[in-house]
Amino acid sequence: MPDIFMLFVPLPFVVAVLLVVLLIQMIRRNDGSVTNPFFLALISVYALQSVVIGVRWGYNMLEILPLQAVLAVIIATLAWLSFEGLRTERPPTKRPLLLLHVLPTLLIIGLIAFWPAPISLTIIVIFAGYGIALCRLAWRGPDALGSSRLDGVISAYRALQITAFAIASSAIIDVVISWDFAESGGTHSGRIVAIGNVLAMLVLGAAATVAGTSRPEERIDTSAEEGALPVAPSGEDTDIATALDSLMQSRELYRDVDLNLNRLARKMGLSARQVSTAVNRVKAMSVSQYVNDFRVKEACRLLADTELSVTNVMFDAGFQTKSNFNREFLRVTGLSPKAWRANALARDNSGGTVIRLAG
Template identity: 35%
Template sequence: MPSLPLPFFTALFLCFILLRLVAGYGRKLPPMLLVTICLYALQSVLLGIKWGMGGLPSWSTAGLALLLPPATWLSFLQLTNRFSKKAIGWTAGATTASFGVLVVAPNFNIPSLIDLTSVAVYLGYGALFFRSATVKQWEWTSHLPLDQMFPTRQAQLIAGAVFSTSALVDLAVASDFALNRGSHAATIVGTANLVMLVALISLVVLMSRKPSVSQQPEAQNEAEKVSATPEQVELVDALDQLMRSENLYRDENLSLDKLARKLRVPARQISTAVNTVREINLPQYTNGFRVTEACHLLETTDTPITAIIYEVGFTTKSNFNREFQRVTGKSPSTWRKESRTSGVTEPA
């Protein structure tokens, strides 16, 4: 039974993730991310042509497939301000080695070496994404705009999962050909295609649906709550005062590092204090100030909602609407209409 190749869904899946990150970063599009998205688009087109009409040399899609993991990795490094000559050097060296195998293997009649190299590359970068997202995350998220800390980490986890899944499926198919002459290969690929397609559709639905109050995380049980120390309460009070006196929340690029420098305390202490004292994360805390000012502007001025979004520090309309709904339980337009009738100017 003919089926779309798994790399097609892998490219489509990761391209969607990168495009979501682009939307979150507003107009600022890092060059490496643009290059990577173009590579994914080209890979999808080539695989579609090869699947539908054939005639493309195998090295064209194989070579491009080997470029996708390092390009994606460099994109994330640039997004998280970790783009350095050392990182480029290591990535370029590993990529050159994998392409060396692609060139040498046919000359020695070892086609399986190409498959094993592809599996190793995808597994390696999958592990790299997992490690980056879970180990020492304070070192690479603290300088990101607050609204991008968690989406960027989640995107890395998804990228790691997709690369690893693609590699494991390729390994399973290669093993089946070696042990069973490929008798189960069609089933393996077909099942993997179905899983990837369902995952892609689920991700699109999840990221496209409108937020609601019922989707907010449930409050912690009393037994699970950690009591805030006097130092943490004092730190959050100081942060409150700093936010109000300097209107720091209006800075769309406000980061944990900037707050740490202002308060002269370690970045991790700030985030932990906000989580413990207010029981929300730092982006939600900052967005609370933004929503409060937005409510005031909606009630007291005729400024268009689209202008208010950027004036109070949000970078995207979707994030503004989601956070406004979370804080007030209403849409911005409904709030403007009702607040002018009732005289309420701040969220409860």
């Protein structure tokens, strides 16, 4: 019986293909224009790293280890630059100290060339540093992502939380791998790397979510994002919240699908932190929830008073994705848009009162 040749395809190669598909979808969704290119770069490097991991552990090619180390540091750097870019609207070329983030990669390349001994420890320190920075950003709550569209900031915040956990965990995984090589010559490292690769898939899914994919999320309590206990609103907070209410009603800013916290703060001549704090304390919700409340109320008016399709209502009210629209509509009214319209029309035809918004 002739031998049957079977090509061994490591799982990381499959992961790399999936990541390339995600990358293509992101580019198409943005029509070739991307406001935060670091997310595209992050997924691209993850795809390349998956190939490298497949070659290393699938075919036992030790020569590729230096490239794996360099790519690992680039991933940690890009993860921070991607989410830090959602905090500010400044373009990459105008962000301060941007070039300093090249130093970790240059350091690893230098160690590979001249002093390989401390490479593992250096990578652990780099991952720990970026992991801590991401955790600090996540600790500030969703309003910290001031340049993220308010329609999708909750998804972006979830992505940030997952990424912060993944990068910080990578430092721990590297420690475990180093210990495994010291104790057993790397007997269990293959399994450890496999688990790490699954974790990378989660991070990439989160990055894709930030780029435009939304999914239902539960409400986030931001009342304690700056401390353990809610803080009573000051007179200034109340004044800001009142002025913001007036601005939202008179200029209908909620209709802007690209509205974000930074843009809202500029229109008021205040800092993003002042606006966020006032809304958190006075309204007991995040800025995204506050704006989406106005959008849902407008959607309810359109559903009751016009014959526009639900999709057109969604866009006219300021939402950009169905998932966010349905999630926020359910949060505010307790019903889906179609069910709300049906009930509103039934009440109207029977001479009753149109359903009031929940809360």
